[in-house]
Amino acid sequence: MATLPARPDSTDVEAGPPPAPKKRRRGGRAARATSGARYPRWYWPAFAAPGIIWLAVLFVIPLYVVIAIAFGTIDPLFRTPVPTWNPVWWDTTALRTLLGHIFGSDAYLAPAFIRTFAYVILASALCLLVAYPVAYFVARYAGRRKVFYLLLLVAPFWISYMMRMLAWVNLLSTDGLLNRALVDARLIGGPVNWLDGRASTVVLGLTYGYVPYMALPLFAALDRIDPNLLEASRDLGASRARTFWRVTLPMSRQAILAGLVITALPMFGDYFTNDLLSGSPGTSMVGNLINDAVSSPGQAITGAVLVVLLMVILLIPMLWYVRATARADGEAGR
């Protein structure tokens, strides 16, 4: 995060000559932090080893298996996927067929893709709308009860995602609590069938399910904002609204982005929320298509291609996010 004392340096760096190469050679941080103690070259990188091994074994290799299946063949007898490990032999028939179903003349998969994006964007925006004021309140105004409210924020994690969704199935049923409350309050004439395959129910279900993931990073960022900065802003004559707009919001921008990424990515692959709260083809998302494919005999390749396609599509916003973060870091570092 940008802090005020960093400012004067930044002009120095830009204006002054670059630091002498001699001084930089020993890898600044290690040398400075340990004031003279010598460590072998591999010492600090070794700390990254568990993470790298974890990532390789549980992400990179499985991902390659999925790709090898997507471009592989099907065992003619058992109809199980036979991955093609060597990219030279990759078979793109399934990919081309599927792309035809998304963009071509017979584009029956396109609505599911569009729907997925619409639902995820809507639900992520709703998550932000709900979580930001909550996080703001806990960070700024909870006072001595901060720990208690923080506990409430984390509380949903104590119950499995599935159980929470199942609870909604009950609450939303025709004779469920929600309908009874609304009817008693005379807000609606008769019970509404919320579970009849409505997009709104699915979007609200996604929002409900993922909102804690948004609240936590927002709280962490808002809690870290130095109150002195806000006071300075007020002292300099900015109104409350302007202070929020010019100080608080920019300083929580990274957290908003992080929160959006953390909530949107799992939503893209979600199928369970949809299965439970709608179950109707009219609200199918890409996650449902993938799930259907992998659980149908002989359709594993379709499932794998959909996974790869979704990943490629999501790579674009991810790259943008990485760039935005890098840029922000660059600004903060100056």
Next chain:
Amino acid sequence: MARDLWEPSGRPMGRRAFLARSAGAALAMSGAGALLAACGKPSAPGQKAAGPPLASPQNPVTWPITADNQPIAAGLEPERNAVLKLYNWTDYIYKKVAVDDFQKKYKKYGVKVEISTFNTMDEAIAKLRTGQVDFDLFFPTYDRLGKIVQAGLLRPLNHSYIPNIDQAWPVFKNPFYDQQWRYTVPYTVYTTGVAWRNDKVRDDVAKLANPYEALWDQRYHGRVGILDDYREAISMALLKNGITNLNTGDPKQIDTAKQDLLRLAKAVKPVVNVKDYVDLPEGRTWITQAWSGDMNNAQYYMPKGQDPEVIRYWFPPDGHGSVGSDLVSILRGGKNPVLAHHFLNYMLDFDVAMENLGWNGYQPPLNKATPEAMVNDEYIPKTLETTVVLPSDFDKGYRQLELSPEVDNLWNSAWQEFKAGA
């Protein structure tokens, strides 16, 4: 899968909730198979393997018994202190019957019974093919039987251990999918029909000219259930159109069914899952495509204070509908073949099978399990007598048989289009 968590304890999950879906697990399984596969050039696409013949009532198949895989000798003593391992669909056998009672009966031999479960046939076969498991008994479907026999996964039966086969319908001594019952004994039979609640649906669906059409009725918008099973759902749409070949490879017929299903998706926004036995009693659906056994179970899911008798089930009274059966086989990799034979015989016993029915909801095809017997002993409610499967249903009913990969792909893409909500 985690879905088990929300089932009321002690009740079965319902016969065919096997599509319980776990993309993760499925991918993981594929991965395991992948690691075993060779790295060389893949076989050319379209290359056909000499697969086993596709069995059908018109083309019954006798599976060979190979020299290296002979039945066990007659008259052997059951293994002592054995752990008998069952590999079954999730919640598809009553633990009291399969574990407690069987252990008591064979106490002398110190047997312990363990039940492991699977959610899809593919998952199960993939696991068995690794050769890393030593399950004794397996509950396959007949459409995959040829493959697992050809893969050498099953052990041929020695009939002398299974005198109770005489209690079963005669057809199962020589079923089309396994002539001379060399590898299988029957476990359950079921039909697929239409179920509804007569407190919500005003028409008597059974009396309609074409009861399948009720599922398309816009009055039940948002209250229609369709089974999340590509074979069942498309078969239903075929039957609605009077097409009785539930294994058709005719693209026109499949397209007719698909167009009808697309129309249904638009008209009534159906709930597509395999929870017919929960959704109907709980009122999420009012009318649903259903498995007969699931409807027997549905009464236990009726909310307190509500009358379970509102549930009705229709299957063509002339038997011209979709019928199926499930089987039990002995696995070659099991360590206790003698006990496994005893277990098959035990499950075919009338009293044992009926107790299992009381929990499982799915009917055993036994001669003594007549409609009267099952209704009078309250295994099946009087109002659901239509769920009873008769031997004659098996003569007239239509089977979903194994499809060739090409035809299967046609069915799957029609299904994909329906599920994608285009």
